[in-house]
Amino acid sequence: MRYDVTVLGAGIFGLAIAWACAARGAKVQVIDPNGIGAGSSGGVVGALAPHVPEQWNAKKQFQFEALDGAAVFWAGVADAANLPSGYARVGRVQPIMDQAGLDLARARQSGAKTHWQGRYIWDIRPAADYAPWITSPTAQVIFDSLSARLAPRQGLAALAAALRAKGGQIVSDAPLMGSVVEATGAAGLAELSDAFGVAVGAGQKGQAAILDADMGSLPQLFIDGVHFVPHEGPQGRGQVAIGSTSERDFNDPSTTDANLDFLIEKARRLCPALAEAQVVTRWAGLRPRAKSRAPMLGRHPLRTDHFIANGGFKIGFGIAPRVADVMADLVLEGRDTIPSDFAPAVSLPAQD
Structure with missing residues (x-):
């Protein structure tokens, strides 16, 4: 089969873009040697929350449009996949x-x-x-x-099933065909940094956990920098995801458990109702953070016949519906509707 679009990377940006292109009629393949959600998108928190509504700018407007449109986006994915995404606008x-x-x-x-x-x-x-x-x-x-939640792993599974229902494929290796979108996360930012000889971006370690506790129909909580996000666990029993750490220096593996243990204890202190809740899942991963702290969307800086979608960092799931739309506009129709703040050049060294 010939494909119109090849997406490199099966994280949230890659799968959301692939779905948006397929929903518009394109034949799409996703290539990831490590599988679906192998990087930071395989996390557990799923807090889709806005920036504060002041000092408005293009980034906040983009995020608002993404959060506003998320219910329709995820409903379409769940319907095509016949699977739940774990999305709910709970506040x-x-x-x-x-x-x-x-x-x-x-x-x-x-x-x-x-x-x-x-x-x-x-x-x-x-x-x-x-x-x-x-x-x-x-x-x-x-x-x-405005805030919502999404179960990240359920969301990725639903996106993958929806894409396959449209005739797309997700494979570990295949020849590149059609327009190529690189959504390769921390590895992609490392490649750019090596190529330009400066820090264009990097993976920043995050850690999170799921506790066995049921918040019922309550909204998610945000207390002293910690997210508490209710999710539905096995047999319909509630669970609470807590996160997350943010670690730039993570070369010493001995700090991994210590930092997450500190987060868990802090969460229990801030929310005494979790004092006796058991930890059922621990997670750590590298979140791609571009130098500008904004996502990098547009033509690829090294391969101008390719496109790039990277740098979601902490808000990747929250902005993914809008990222998918603007990248599909660019890849399929040649229409650039991406805010100038998100241009890859913003994170690159100035050219003489």
Whole structure:
């Protein structure tokens, strides 16, 4: 079979782009020698959360469009795959720590009304509404209705099945055919850094865990930098994913368990309802972080007959639906609808 598009990399960017192209009628193959979700996309947290609704810019607008369109995107994937993705728009709760935080939360309410187009709320509510899962020094919390969750491994499995249902294939090796999109994560950023002799980007280690606890229908929580995300576990019993660490120096393997153990203990301290919850899954992986901290989308800097989609870092799953759309526009139709902040050149050294 001849393919119109070849995607290198079976992580969230690669599979989402492959699905978007296939949904538009293209014949697509995905090549990854390590299999589906072998890199950072095989994680466990799945917190799809927005930046704060202030100091608006192109990156925040792009993320908003991605989160806004995620329900339709994942419903289409689940329908084509006949598999659940683990997606749900459950919202997010954050404690308000002091009077300054309360004043800031109130100021951001108007920003949410404007930038979130009146479709989602940034609300101040009593912390007692979410007891015993969260406490707050001010007895108040922020609730936003834009945040959602996704079970990463379920989402990847659904994307893979949806792609195959459209006649696509996912293989470990094959000849390149058609337009080529490189979504190769940390390895791809390392190649660019070697080629240009500067740090274009790198893998940054993250760690997370799943605890055996049921939050029921509560929103996800964000407390002192830790995400607490409810998921459905085996036999319908709830589980809570917690994450994550962010480690630039990870060459010493002895720190892996220690850092994750610290995260687990911190999570139990911040959320006493998890004090006795057992750890059922531990995860570590390298998340691709571009120098600009924005994703790199467009023509590949080394192979201009190829395209690149890399640098999702901590928000890869959250922005994937929009990344898939703009990359399909570029690859299939030659239309560049990508924000200029995401151009690969932003992370590259200046050219004379």
